[in-house]
Amino acid sequence: MSQYILRRLFWLVPTMLAISLVTFVVMHATPGSPLQPDAPNANPLPPAAQQNLARKWGLDKPLHIQYMTFLKNALRGDFGTSYVHKTSTVMEILQRTFPVSLHLGTMALLLAIFVGIPLGVLAAVNQNGPIDYVCSFIATLGVAVPNFVLAIFLIVVFVLGLGVIPRTGGWTSPVDWILPTIALGLGPLGILARYTRSSMVEVMRQDYMRTAQAKGLSQRAVVLGHAVKNGLLPPLTILGPMFAAVGTGSFFVETLFRVPGMGRFFVDSMIARDYPLIMAIILLYGIFLAIMNLVVDILYSVVDPRIRLA
Template sequence: MGGLILRRLAVALPTIFLIITASFFLMRLAPGGPFDAEVDLDPFVKANLEAIYGLDQPIGTQYLRYLTGLFQGELGPSTTYPDRSVGELIADGLPVTLKLGFTAIALAAFLGIVAGITAARNQNSLLDAGVMGFASIGIALPNFVVAPALTLVFGIYLQLLPVAGWGDGEFRNWILPVIALALPQVAAIARIMRGAMLETLSADYIRTARAKGMPEGRVIRRHALQSAFLPVMSYLGPAIAAVLTGSVIVEQLFALPGIGRFFVQGAVARDYGLVLGVVILYATALILINLIVDIAYGWLDPRARVK
């Protein structure tokens, strides 16, 4: 297991460095700048602002200065929020994003696994067709389509739930955002779980357990579930990535004070520091999550440890 972790880290660290480098230069090389939107800004004032933020220096110097700050744990200042640093903005928005994202992925995993097992145990039945039909629709509809539809139905027509805002984090404020994020992943996990469960239930050791008179529920729990769960475990890394990146859109649609909303505002305002800080955070989180998934997969399936 230690060798697996070291191999993954040997790939993860250079990947994070390449993401930081590519993001930095792409942001700097794109036309425009953080102060170009100010139409009436005096050129002398603009030059002073660029000097304050170090934007008047050569791009190579800016890059080395940014890397030095990163190694010291600093993400730099924000031009959109000049009285606050990027680290402070991320620290304020991160709890909302984490609560939203991990609640959505937990809900998606639970509902998807249950739906997949149910469909597999009732293969070729009306229930199976209904679950797979829902899964096909769920995969086809992205969350930026699901979110406005949920808002329209439950927020405007039925007036059951708030359509925007986080309030003090009350339960009713995050029902719609969580559902909007979770639904596509529920559909995908259900399809994967159904296919894996059908393959596992046709294995010889499952037929042997049934021939010995073992109850079907016990066969599922003790013999089939662990093997069938391995493909779902492999998918959880990309699923969490999809949820975290999808939260950028969902937070903006529901006016939630998460880091996704800061990312959108920073991108519109060409706030180099804010955009880079969020990109680095997302990239690092996704790589670490995939590392955790690989470790968990290796724990469940010892054959993966030698790869």
């Protein structure tokens, strides 16, 4: 297994190079410029000011020189200074915002796992019954409702209506974590519930399940001892990309609940063409996704010993 992990980590290097190159090319090919204000009806900068900014940020150099300079600095962990947040380096912004987004994403994923998977199991065990319909409705609701719509609904009901959550928002106390976690976690919860139900239904139709029942094992023993263990493999596959998605920030959830996370900065950087911050966040997402997929592969071999990592 150690050789497999080392080989996957080795291939992470060319993968990140490819991601950085594609991101760099797409950024510079997209209409717009960081030298122009992004506010509507704003006056353009004078040519002299644009030249000074281009010289300061290195945008006056050929693209291949800009890219090589970026790679050289990135290898040292230096992504430069944000074009928008001029008083902070990109690394300072990431160090300040990524832990917040990771915290929120972790809680949302835990909510999805500890609620979504049991919902899927209940739905499969009670297939085509009332419990199945209720669980499937909750799962469908989670998949169908966008997180920003759910966030607004939660604010209207629990903040403005019932008043059980303070209006201040932010990220200073555990009470502030409740609504953002629900808003961000309901979508993954619905996806996991549907994956689990589908996988469990298929597993429960296998011959070895009927054999276990014929041996006189109780329904509980059959479900927990055989169906759940084998039915968790397909849902396990999507946990890596799912955690990478929710763990690196959500613009709408973070904005509506005033969470100082990375998602807000990423969208702002895209609008303002903040090249250093865009490159850093996309590379961080790529590394995070690759590591999560590696963790999922390792968990695969733990859950199912028949799978060997080679």
